[in-house]
Amino acid sequence: MEKIAQRARLASNALQCATNDHKNSALRAIYDQLVKDRVAILAENEKDLIANKDTLSQAIFNRLSLEKKFDEMLLGVLDVIKLDDPTAKCSLARKLDENLELYRVSCPVGVLLIIFEARPEVVVQISCLAIKSGNAVILKGGKEAHNSNVALFGTIYKALSSLDTSATSVIPPTSVNLVSSREDISTLLKLDKYIDLVIPRGSKSLVQHVQESTRIPVLGHADGICSVYVDELADAKKALSIVVDSKINYPAACNAAEKLLIHKKVAPTLLPLLATALFNKNVTLFADPEAFKLIEKNNLLKPALSDSFETEYLDLSLAVKVVDSLTEAVQHINEFGSHHTDSIVTEDKDRAEQFMKQVDSAGVFWNASTRFADGFRYGFGAEIGVSTNKTHARGPVGLEGIYGNGQAVGWYGKGGDENGKVFNFKHEDIPLEKVTKKFN
Amino acid sequence: MEKIAQRARLASNALQCATNDHKNSALRAIYDQLVKDRVAILAENEKDLIANKDTLSQAIFNRLSLEKKFDEMLLGVLDVIKLDDPTAKCSLARKLDENLELYRVSCPVGVLLIIFEARPEVVVQISCLAIKSGNAVILKGGKEAHNSNVALFGTIYKALSSLDTSATSVIPPTSVNLVSSREDISTLLKLDKYIDLVIPRGSKSLVQHVQESTRIPVLGHADGICSVYVDELADAKKALSIVVDSKINYPAACNAAEKLLIHKKVAPTLLPLLATALFNKNVTLFADPEAFKLIEKNNLLKPALSDSFETEYLDLSLAVKVVDSLTEAVQHINEFGSHHTDSIVTEDKDRAEQFMKQVDSAGVFWNASTRFADGFRYGFGAEIGVSTNKTHARGPVGLEGIYGNGQAVGWYGKGGDENGKVFNFKHEDIPLEKVTKKFN
Structure with missing residues (x-):
C-alpha cells in the first residue's frame, strides 16, 4: 500500500x-x-x-x-x-517593487x-x-x-x-x-x-x-439536511414550486430538502396548500404541534418526533415547523441543519439578504430550489462532491510565487543594500487582464 | 469554557x-x-x-x-x-438562466x-x-x-x-x-x-x-525549512545577495533559509565565494562531503550531520549540499523541506519555471530572498500566520448563493414545468466588473 x-x-x-x-x-x-x-x-x-x-x-x-x-x-x-x-490560473498579481513581482497561481x-x-x-x-x-x-x-x-x-x-x-x-x-x-x-x-x-x-x-x-484533510459532508424557509413575505406560487421540487425532484440526494420552516403569519393560509401539494406527491409530513393544527388530517400527516428536525430522510418525508420570525428560522437552520444548502422564499430583498448573510451554509438560495446545489447545474462541469468544510479552497489551491531580480529583504529597511541605498515596497496591483505571463 | x-x-x-x-x-x-x-x-x-x-x-x-x-x-x-x-467580495457570477443567478461571495x-x-x-x-x-x-x-x-x-x-x-x-x-x-x-x-x-x-x-x-482544521506550519537553490545558470552577484539575506536577515524567522543547494557545475567557483560571505556574517556551514571539499577550512565549516538537511536551525547555521541537477534539487526540497518557501537563483526562465512548478511549497521564488515570504512584504497588511496547508482557502472562504425567481429543478429536464415547458441552463458568466449587486 x-x-x-x-x-x-x-x-x-x-x-x-x-x-x-x-x-x-x-x-x-x-x-x-x-x-x-x-x-x-x-x-x-x-x-x-x-x-x-x-x-x-x-x-x-x-x-x-x-x-x-x-x-x-x-x-x-x-x-x-x-x-x-x-x-495555472493567476488570481493575484502585484508589483512589490521594480523587477519584484508577486503572483498567486492555482496549482x-x-x-x-x-x-x-x-x-x-x-x-x-x-x-x-x-x-x-x-x-x-x-x-x-x-x-x-x-x-x-x-x-x-x-x-x-x-x-x-x-x-x-x-x-x-x-x-x-x-x-x-x-x-x-x-x-x-x-x-x-x-x-x-x-x-x-x-x-x-x-x-x-x-x-x-x-x-x-485520518489526519489528512477530508473534503465532504456527512449530512445533507437542507431547509426551505417560507417567509411571511413569500409569493405563494413560488413557495409551492420550490418546496415541492426541493423535496420530490430526487429525494435520495443530499441537496433534497428535509425541512420546511414557515412563518406564522402565512402558515394558516399557505401551509394547507403546501401540505396538499406534498400529499399529492406522496410526501409524509412530520409536523410540529403548531403546523399539525393547521393541516387537514391525512394518513401522510404525522406529529413530529423528537429527532424529526435533525434527520436526513432521503425519502419522501419532510419535517415541518412554524416559526415566529426570520431570526428563529435562521437560528434553527444554523443549529439543526448541516450547513449544506438552504433556501428562503420571500419577495423582500432585505429579508433575503439577511437570510443569505446569516445562514452559515455552503449554499444559500433566494427563491430557488435547494436541488440547484450541484456542480453540473452551477456549470462547473462534473462534480467531485459537495463540501461543507469552511476552510478548504473551492477549486485548485493558490500558490504564491515571486519573480525577482536578486533582491534581498535587507535592502528594504534601515541600512539598505551594499551601497546604502534603501528600497521601498511599491505594492501596486497588476490588473489581472494585463498579466501576460503564462503559468503553464 | x-x-x-x-x-x-x-x-x-x-x-x-x-x-x-x-x-x-x-x-x-x-x-x-x-x-x-x-x-x-x-x-x-x-x-x-x-x-x-x-x-x-x-x-x-x-x-x-x-x-x-x-x-x-x-x-x-x-x-x-x-x-x-x-x-462580501464576489469571485464568481454566473447567469444560470433568466432570473436565476449564481454568485460566489467571500464570507x-x-x-x-x-x-x-x-x-x-x-x-x-x-x-x-x-x-x-x-x-x-x-x-x-x-x-x-x-x-x-x-x-x-x-x-x-x-x-x-x-x-x-x-x-x-x-x-x-x-x-x-x-x-x-x-x-x-x-x-x-x-x-x-x-x-x-x-x-x-x-x-x-x-x-x-x-x-x-483536535479535529478542528488547523492553519499553520510546524517547520520552516526553506532552501535556496543556486542553479548552474545563476548570476553570481544575485546568488550572493539572496543566499546571505535569506540566512542572516532574521535567522529566527520561519522564512529564513536553512539549506543551500548548489549545482555541481558552478559549485567549484561560486561556493567558495558564498562560503566566505557567509563566514563573514558568522554563519556556520554544515557541508555535505562534496561541498566540504570545495570550501576552504575554517572554524565555521563543519561536516553535515545525518539530520543537517532536516533541521530548522533558526540561528546562524546553514546546511550546504552540491546537487547534480535541477531535478535533484527539486526532489531534495520536496522530500526534506517543509513546503514553506523555496527560491531558485538562475538566469534561465525555463529552469526557473520548472522549479516553480515542481517545488511543492506555499511560496516559490525566482531570484528573490526567501525572507520576502511575509504578509507585510506581500502587501497583505498584517499577517495572521503562514500556512503550508494545501487545501484551505487563502483568504476568506467563498460561499455560493443563488438568486432565483421560484425556479424548480424539475423544470430543467424531461417534463418541464406545470405547463410542460422545458427550461435549459444558460451558464453565462457575468463579468465581475459588471456585478452591481452589493453583498454587504
Whole structure:
C-alpha cells in the first residue's frame, strides 16, 4: 500500500508540469480506449450484476449497471476535455517593487484518495477530473462493483500507457491507482506523508468513519439536511414550486430538502396548500404541534418526533415547523441543519439578504430550489462532491510565487543594500487582464 | 469554557451582518481606547517584565516588552482600518438562466481560536484582523505575558462595549475573548461544534501538539525549512545577495533559509565565494562531503550531520549540499523541506519555471530572498500566520448563493414545468466588473 501511495506521489510531482494539451490528449486516449473496450467492460459489469442480483436493493442494482450509462459516461469524458484548465490560473498579481513581482497561481493539490460506493462509472469520472486538474488519484470503489472497477481502471491504465513519451513523462500511468479492500483504506488513511486530500463519497457512516480515522484533510459532508424557509413575505406560487421540487425532484440526494420552516403569519393560509401539494406527491409530513393544527388530517400527516428536525430522510418525508420570525428560522437552520444548502422564499430583498448573510451554509438560495446545489447545474462541469468544510479552497489551491531580480529583504529597511541605498515596497496591483505571463 | 465558545459563536453569527463601516468604527474605538489606556497597559506590562526578569532569555524578554512597540501597535490598528473589506467580495457570477443567478461571495470563517506565545501586542493585532474579517476570536497568550494580555484585552472589551447599539448588535463585545490556561485549550480543542479554525502561532512543538489534539482544521506550519537553490545558470552577484539575506536577515524567522543547494557545475567557483560571505556574517556551514571539499577550512565549516538537511536551525547555521541537477534539487526540497518557501537563483526562465512548478511549497521564488515570504512584504497588511496547508482557502472562504425567481429543478429536464415547458441552463458568466449587486 505504501508503495502505491509513493508511486502516486511521484506521478503527482510529474503532473505539475503537464500542460492542458498533455492532459487533454490523455483524456482523449481514455475516451478512445473506453470505446474499444466497451464489450469487455460490460461483460465484467455483468459479472457484478449476476453476483449481486439477490442481495442488493433495486436502486443500488440500477446504480451498479453500466449498460445504459455507458454513452453518458463517454460524453462525460468529452465534457471534461472541454473544461478550462483549472491550474495555472493567476488570481493575484502585484508589483512589490521594480523587477519584484508577486503572483498567486492555482496549482494541483497533489495526491487525492477517493472512496466511493456502488456506481462504477465514478472510476472514469474521477480519473478524468483528477488528470484535468493535475492531481494523482488513488481510487477505492465498492466491493459489489469490483469486476467493473477493475475493468474500467484497466482501460484507463492501458490508455495512459499508450501515450507517447513526452506525455507519459508528465502524466505517468501511475497517476491513476485502484485499491480494493477496506484494510487498504485503513493503511492509506495513515499515509499523510503522501496523500493530500481524502474525498469520501457515500453514506454518512462512511464519511464519519473517514473523518475520525485520518489526519489528512477530508473534503465532504456527512449530512445533507437542507431547509426551505417560507417567509411571511413569500409569493405563494413560488413557495409551492420550490418546496415541492426541493423535496420530490430526487429525494435520495443530499441537496433534497428535509425541512420546511414557515412563518406564522402565512402558515394558516399557505401551509394547507403546501401540505396538499406534498400529499399529492406522496410526501409524509412530520409536523410540529403548531403546523399539525393547521393541516387537514391525512394518513401522510404525522406529529413530529423528537429527532424529526435533525434527520436526513432521503425519502419522501419532510419535517415541518412554524416559526415566529426570520431570526428563529435562521437560528434553527444554523443549529439543526448541516450547513449544506438552504433556501428562503420571500419577495423582500432585505429579508433575503439577511437570510443569505446569516445562514452559515455552503449554499444559500433566494427563491430557488435547494436541488440547484450541484456542480453540473452551477456549470462547473462534473462534480467531485459537495463540501461543507469552511476552510478548504473551492477549486485548485493558490500558490504564491515571486519573480525577482536578486533582491534581498535587507535592502528594504534601515541600512539598505551594499551601497546604502534603501528600497521601498511599491505594492501596486497588476490588473489581472494585463498579466501576460503564462503559468503553464 | 464551553460557555465562552458558545458566546463567541453567537457573536460570530451577529458579525455576519457587520458592514465595513461598523467594523472600522469598532477598530477606531479600539485605537482611541488604547491611546487612553497606554499608561495603565504599560504598568501591567512592567509587572510581567519584572516577574520574568530572571528566567527568560534576552530575546524573549525583548519580545515581551511593549514600551518601544506601543506606537507601532497603534499604527497597526490604523493599517487594518485602511485595508479593503475582505468579506462580501464576489469571485464568481454566473447567469444560470433568466432570473436565476449564481454568485460566489467571500464570507467570514466564523470562530477562530488563536494560540500564541510571548508577544502581547498580538492580542491587538489579531483582534483587529478578526473584527475586520468578520470573525469572532478566542485568544490564548503565553503565561509570561499574562498581565499585559489581560490589560490589552480589557481595553479592547471596553472599546467594543462603548459602541452605539447599532454597532454592538453586529459587533458584540464578546467577539473577542481571552482565555489563559493550558487546560482551557484542551477543552476548547474539543469544541468543533463552536470553533471553525485553530491558528497556533509559536514553537514547532506547540503546533504539533495542537495538530494532534483536535479535529478542528488547523492553519499553520510546524517547520520552516526553506532552501535556496543556486542553479548552474545563476548570476553570481544575485546568488550572493539572496543566499546571505535569506540566512542572516532574521535567522529566527520561519522564512529564513536553512539549506543551500548548489549545482555541481558552478559549485567549484561560486561556493567558495558564498562560503566566505557567509563566514563573514558568522554563519556556520554544515557541508555535505562534496561541498566540504570545495570550501576552504575554517572554524565555521563543519561536516553535515545525518539530520543537517532536516533541521530548522533558526540561528546562524546553514546546511550546504552540491546537487547534480535541477531535478535533484527539486526532489531534495520536496522530500526534506517543509513546503514553506523555496527560491531558485538562475538566469534561465525555463529552469526557473520548472522549479516553480515542481517545488511543492506555499511560496516559490525566482531570484528573490526567501525572507520576502511575509504578509507585510506581500502587501497583505498584517499577517495572521503562514500556512503550508494545501487545501484551505487563502483568504476568506467563498460561499455560493443563488438568486432565483421560484425556479424548480424539475423544470430543467424531461417534463418541464406545470405547463410542460422545458427550461435549459444558460451558464453565462457575468463579468465581475459588471456585478452591481452589493453583498454587504
